[in-house]
Amino acid sequence: MAEPHPVIWIDNVSKSYGHVQALSSLNLSVHPGEIFGFLGPNGAGKTTAIRVLMGFLKPTQGIARVFDADPWLKPKEIKARIGFLPDASALYDGMTGNDFLNYLAGLHSRPSARREELCDRLELSRSDLQRKVKGYSHGMRRKLGIVQSMQHDPDLLIMDEPTQGLDPLTQQAFFVILREAQARGCTIFFSSHVLSEVEELCQRVGIIRQGTLVAVEQVRELRRRKVRTMEVEFKGQLPPDLQVEGVEILARGDRWWRLAIKGDINPVLRVLASHDLEDLVFESPHLEDIFLDYYRDESVAL
């Protein structure tokens, strides 16, 4: 079956400001209905990439396409289908929450069909919305930002660090909202440096470092490729050795081994199954470990 036509397609995009190379030969595609996480620490180039996608920046080199159109040349056509949440909680402080949402809704071609539902679920009450934005807490500002980006039920959501300032309960409510949007066919592209949320939400992630994309993978594939540790405690005598490809004994005690396992775990499990075991601890790999690997080793993938 043919690959679905990507909603976002970035081909060899670079962006520099004078001598500063903010993005370097970025290649990326995001498919319809996908939740894509764009990972990297502050200053890695996430916001620059998002601004290229939104048509705020012109790439120095390369091509960016959103819904098959160039966001720099055809912003109006594209943005009718996009919901965007910028990195900072940039709002009109002199307006009430309601006025703010009405103002931005009035500039859109689609009706704000989901506003009420979003406000309810993010716990922005009517009285909150009647207050001036300058009196809002950081979390409330973020919620208002999320509502403005999603109130018109966009086909593509581009969000820059969307969970900044949200408390854990609101974060969970927000993730449910995103999953429901995805179920309706919305494609979601969001940047973050909080690895747990990307891990919880995304099918694929891109990891960016110093303007260069160092990995784009399915989350489960990244996990699979990660060297993981397993602790095995034997009931009886220790086996003399372990000869399994991709498995190394990191440490050993009287009745235990700590193993490093890379790739498929089934061969080692088959060997271990022939022994009596007291215990076996094999933690699921966290994206954080994988992410840190990319950042710890300067030579990786560059």
Added chain:
Amino acid sequence: MNLILWQTLKGQRTGLLMVGLGLLAFAVLMPTTYTAFGAAIGDILDALPEGLRALIKAQGGFSTTSTGYIAIGYRHAVFIVITMASVIAMSSGALAREIERGTMFLLLARPLQRYYIVIAKLGALLVTVAILLSMSFFGTWIGVVGNGVEGVDFRALAFALLNAFMLILAVGGYSFFISALSSEGGRAISVAAGLTVIFFFVDFLATLWGAVSFLGPISVFHYYDPQAVVEASSIPALHLGVLGAVALVGFVAAGIAFQRRDLVR
């Protein structure tokens, strides 16, 4: 476009009201003071040092009529500072301040062309300037009627205000252009204000000092002479043309620059 224009006006309504009332009060003051010592205005001006007279362009053929006296107000520091500060703050901040606080990214995330925002902001500027000058004109009328000042030629004063309107548009034009290039409202305002002060003093020095009089035409203030306008009851076409051209070039350049620039904070 109407929504952005309306929202821009709404956002500055308090400032607009205060500045408008200030201009109105100042405009009431001019006819009021005319009744006190207007008849002696010619002698008063003759007694002033040449530098001070140059500041209000009151050398040479100066009209000592009630209309001429009221027109001094349009060249007075209070009027110049209030109108210039307002137009510079509004024009310079129009685009740059929205970028600085990040709200421009919200506007441009809607299905809008960039020039649409420029035109809406320009519309808000034109409405603001028209309201301010109308309040000034209304203040003059209140002062004239309230004090029973006779012989005031309101048509000539309207021409003087039209000259002020064109000067304000010219300043607004280059301020808008500076704003379109900048990502910081404060910096855009500083540059535009600095340029305006330079223009003012170039005109002042050119008026005062014959050796540098050739520099006068490079200043927008050279084309703003309310006394001469009320004296002739018309504005020289060259003055209208130059101020109009500066405004037009500024606004068009702002539109092009904003359309092509990267938006970064």
